[in-house]
Amino acid sequence: MAGKRKKKFRIIMSSLLSILLIIGVGGNVALSYYSDVITAYFTKIDITTPEAKDARAHSEEVSQQITDEGLVLLQNNDNMLPITTNKKVNVFGWSFTAPVYLGSGSGAADASTAVTPRAGLEAAGFEVNEQLYNDYIATGIERPVSGIEGYDWTIPEPVASEFYTEERMKQATEFSDTAVIFLARAGGEGKDLPAVLDGPDTYDPNGSTMGPSGERFGNSDDLDPNKHYLELSNRELGMIDAVTKQFDKILLIVNGSNTFELEWVNDYSQIKSIVTVAGPGQTGFASLGKVLSGELNPSGKTVDLFATDVLDAPAMQNFGDFRYVIDNGDGSYSAAVDKNNVPLTYVNYAEGIFVGYRYYETAASEGAINYDEKVHFPFGHGLSYTTFAQEVVPNSLTWNETDISVDVKVTNTGSVDGKEVVQLYYSAPFTGQIEKSSIELAAFTKTDSLKPGESETVKLTFKVEDMASYDDNKVYSSTGSYVLEQGEYQLMLMKNSHDKIADAGSKTLAQVVYDSTGRSSDQQASVNQFDDLVTGQGSIEAYLSRANGFANMDVLNTSDTYTVNAAEGATEQVRGKVVDAAFVDYINSKRYDIPADEQENAPTTGVANGKMLSDYVGVDYNDESWNEMLDQLTVQELVSLGTLGGYRTLELASVGKPATVDYDGPAGISALLSKDPMSGVAFPSETMLAQTWNIELGEAMGDAVGAEAVAYNVSGWYAPGVNIHRSAFGGRNFEYYSEDGLLSGKFAAEVTKGYQSHGGFAYMKHFALNDQEINRVKGVLTWSNEQAIREIYLKGFEYAVKEGGAQGAMSGFNSIGNTWAGASPALLKEVLRNEWGFKGIVNTDFFINVSYPYMIADLAFRAGNDILLTGVAPFGVPEINADSNDTLWAMRDNAHNVLYTVANSNGMENGISTDMPQWVVITIIVDVLLALGIITGFYFIFRKRKPDAQEVA
Incomplete structure (x- = not known):
């Protein structure tokens, strides 16, 4: 009997130990498989080293300098600001207790220790009505989430009739006769701001991308289908009515990086002053306190035109969710999808070059609009507490065949110190052959701080060829080219895009066609590269033209509304276009068909030439000796280098290439995938930086982030963001500079230059035309x-390469026409490398093959996209056809780009430590203990021992 019990015990225990062994082995296999992700998760940037502390302290100083100059005083009636006496203030608006510091998604940064608006005011000597402040806190309202983990566009404010009681307002008026109204708007990655606030309560905290959901906070009264996110909500309007009935001195603060509708302010004479605070980052609200108190004189200017109705911009007719549909032939429609069931979506840039101020200024000049009715604040507008006189220095204009320069004398004619922005614009002749804006920003600069009565003479320069327009219709050449059309070109010294200070000069130029050697900055002539992408099936038939006073505005109406069959018999209303099966087949072919090989032989791989990457520091990119080192790379190394490019470049042992670390994002170093994701100093938004109009601060920011990167052992930086504020509703506008390509490009170049001065490489993004978030991960056409494309959307990137020396680029999720941007040789080879001279690394945006199947790796590699941002590798890493000669040759070229960039970077000295990660050490210890336990268990179960007396009996 005892023997049976013993046998049963052995079976049970051995089974348990065997299961434990299987679990242990399986766990180790899984840990090994996901080791990269686990290592990235547990990797923590050390911010405690002396180098890190010094770098962070400097970054905070630079952040403060940016917001000191980036706040914009839009209005200051009756000189309400600065407030120098009776500094007790009532601050109305729940958002004052929970402001918007930046935005969400990969462009976010850790603002947990940021200066709050209240702290900023109190540091400047203001006393905030604490009871009112605490009453807002007591409401229990929270800042809704918006970003890649879910969306909720509720505008958090208490119900006016319930909150602004007679008792509460009496307490406020007794506290102070001055009121501040604080409004805020958030934005983030993955979703654009709602143009209609009519969403149901569909917010899911686990990641749904629907919204707004006002019912979550009892805000259903704010879900008004007649309103959008960038105007006053019903509750905010109730608050403003309540405040303006009690106060005659009111300051409005608008906190957010998207332009807000402000025409309603004209209905309230009590609102004297308006200050905008685009994403302030770590220290920006300290600047706000200094501006309001007069310690600091505001000098920022707008980087986007403030329209009275943001929906009135031509781009808004083609911004948002548009889908191709199939006519089923029975009066019903179905969604068009590609062969991998990705919905076919599109967006039409039918407004052409008429984005932002280019439209409003041109339309006004043509008599097509009443400017004062359509525009509240121009592009380049901003007030000061002092006054300035600007004058063109007599006889200072130099205008030869290649260069233009003019001197401007700026004098502080007021009573306090201040800085002034100097803006030079040009007007090119409109012949009807090439579209032209009536006015374009040509050059800008900012003075030093000038004392009252003090003057400074600044020089503004640009090239004659910068006034050339792109002739894509091939009027002047057979290939398309930049052209200076014959006619009179005028230079104007402007206060902003609308108000002229003085004529700076004019000249009648002969026609110049840059179709042979190109412009002086081009490596090869710019010719039409995108005809095969943006013409033909699915393309736009006509674009907006200024001819006859914008008589063809109807071309903006490119979509109709259809009732489309949805799941389980339901239907939905969509805006879209009807296409046929042939169009779907065409897109399938463009997305998924990999051309047959043209190379007869595969490249040499895996030979032992004895070359090390350290031998190639400083070696010219085109030096033939690179081939000897590239021959050493094995096929597996080529594949791994290309496919495992998420937040790093891979180590290649055969050539001694160290691994390097890449991190997000535009507001500072951000370890997005780590357990403690936000590590670097949170810089202000790019919009705030651009509002300084001081490119020296751009270089200072890049320099500061670069110093932090060195302290954190980081080489690559996923920044700057260089897309365009095509619409006020862009979810990631906070990551981008402006609606203007020149302004964007100048800042992108300086930030890049500053960062790379420390040996790192900056990945400008998202290349290109990725100017809305809706449908981006569906490869929106x-x-x-x-x-x-060239004059608006590529210009900023062009400056980042040509003037900033950018050594990295991140291709977009979107498609340009019919082709994914990351698989476009026209974009990545012809324009980026051959025309602009780029010699760095091109990475994709976040790459998960199973989630974004249209991102075909083989096509990306062949197009010049060097590495894939596989941030959760090995999940989503694609299989590569290593038997394809063309793909192998492409990956060899891509490896050359990566090796060249790393060889000339701080990665050669600061590559990733090869020390064993702590989690691996812990795993080994656990494995050893587990193995010992299992062995010991089996030993005691099956050991032979002498029977005791009872067993013998």
Whole structure:
């Protein structure tokens, strides 16, 4: 009997130990498989080293300098500001207790220790009505989430009739006769701001991307289908009515990086002053306190035109969710999808070059609009506490065949110190052959701080060829080219995009066509590269033109509304276009068909030439000796280098290439995938930086982030963001500089230059035409013409390469026309490398093959996209056809780009430590203990021992 019990015990225990062994082995296999992700998760940037502390302290100083100059005083009636006496203030608006510091998604940064608005005011000597402040806290309202983990566009404010009681307002008026109204708007990655606030309560905290959901906070009264996110909500309007009935001295603060509708302010004479605070980052609200108290004189200017109705911009007719549909032939429609069931979505840039101020200024000049009715604040507008006189220095204009320069004398004619922005614009002749804006920003600069009565003479320069327009219709050449049309070109010294200070000069130029050697900054002539992408099936038939006073505005109406069959017999209303099966087949072919090999032989791989990457520091990119080192790379190394490019470049042992670390994002170093994701100093938003109009601060920011990167052992930086504020509703506008390509490009170049001065490489993003978030991960087909592509959407990137020396680029999720941006040789080879001279690394945006199947790796590699941002590798890493000669040759070229960039970077000295990660050490210890336990268990179960007396009996 005892023997049976013993046998049963052995079976049970051995089974348990065997299961434990299987679990242990399986766990180790899984840990090994996901080791990269686990290592990234547990990797923590050390901010405690002396180098890190010094770098962070400097970053905070630079952040403060940016917001000191980036706040914009939009209005200051009756000189309400600065407030120098009776500094007790009532601050109305729940958002004052929970402001918007930046935005959400990969462009976010840790603002947990940021200066709060209240702290900023109190540091400047203001006394905030604490009872009112605490009453807002007591409401229990929370800042809704918006970003890649879910969306809720509720505008958090208490119900006016319930909150602004007679008792509460009496307490406020007794506390102070001055009121501040604080409004805020958030934005983030993955979703654009709602143009209609009519969403049901569909918010899911686990990640649904629907919204707004006002019912979550009892805000259903704010879900008004007649309103959008960038105007006053019903509750905010109730608050403003309540405050303006009690106060005659009111300051409005608008906190957010998207332009807000402000025409309603004209209905309230009590609102004297308006200050905008785009994403302030770590220290920006300290600047706010200094501006309001007069310690600091505001000098920021707008980087976007403030329209009275933001929906009135031409781009808004083609911004948002548009889908291709199939006519079922029975009066019903179905969604068009590709062969991997990705919905076919699109967006039409039918406005062409007429984005932002280019439209409003041109339309006004043509008599098509009443400017004062359509525009509240121009592009480049901003007030000061002092006054300035600007004058063109007599006889200072130099205008030869290649260069233009003019001197401007700026004098502080007021009573306090201040800085002034100097803006030079040009007007090119409109012949009807190439579209032209009536006015374009040509050059800008900012003075030093000038004392009352003090003057400074600044020089503004640009090239004659910068006034050339792109002739995509091939009027002047057979290939398309930049052209200076014959006619009179005028230079104007402007206060902003609308108000002229003085004529700076004019000249009648002969026609110049840059179709042979190109412009002086081009490595090869710019010719039409996108015809095959943006013409033909699915493309736009006509673009907005200024001819006859914008008589063809109807071309903006490119979509109709259809009732489309949805799941389980339901239907939905969509805006879209009807296409046929042939169009779907065409897109499938463009997305998924990999051309047959043209190379007869595979490249040499895996030979032992004895070359090390350290031998190639400083070696010219085109030096033939690179081939000897590239021959050493094995096929597996080529594949691994290309496919495992998420937040790093891979180690290659055969050539001694160290691994390097890449991190997000535009507001500072951000370890997005780590357990403690936000590590670097939170810089202000790019919008705030651009509002300084001081490119020296751009270089200072890049320099400061670069110093932090060195302290954190980081080489690559996923920044700057260089897309365009095509619409006020862009979810990631806070990551981008402006609606203007020149302004954007100048800042992108300086930030890049500053960062790379420390040996790192900056990945400018998202290349290109990734100017809305809606449908981006569906490869949205973005239709434009080559003139707009080059003059508006590529210009900022062009400056980042040509003037900033950018050594990295991140391709977009979107498609340009019919082709994914990351698989476009026209974009990544012809324009980026051959025309602009780029010699760095091109990475994709976040790459998960199973989630974004249209991102075909083989096509990306062949197009010049060097590495894939596989941030959760090995999940989502694609299989590569290593038997394809063309793909192998492409990956060899891509490896050359990566090796060249790393060889000339701080990665050669500061590559990733090869020390064993702590989690691996812990795993080994656990494995050893587990193995010992299992062995010991089996030993005691099956050991032979002498029977005791009872067993013998």
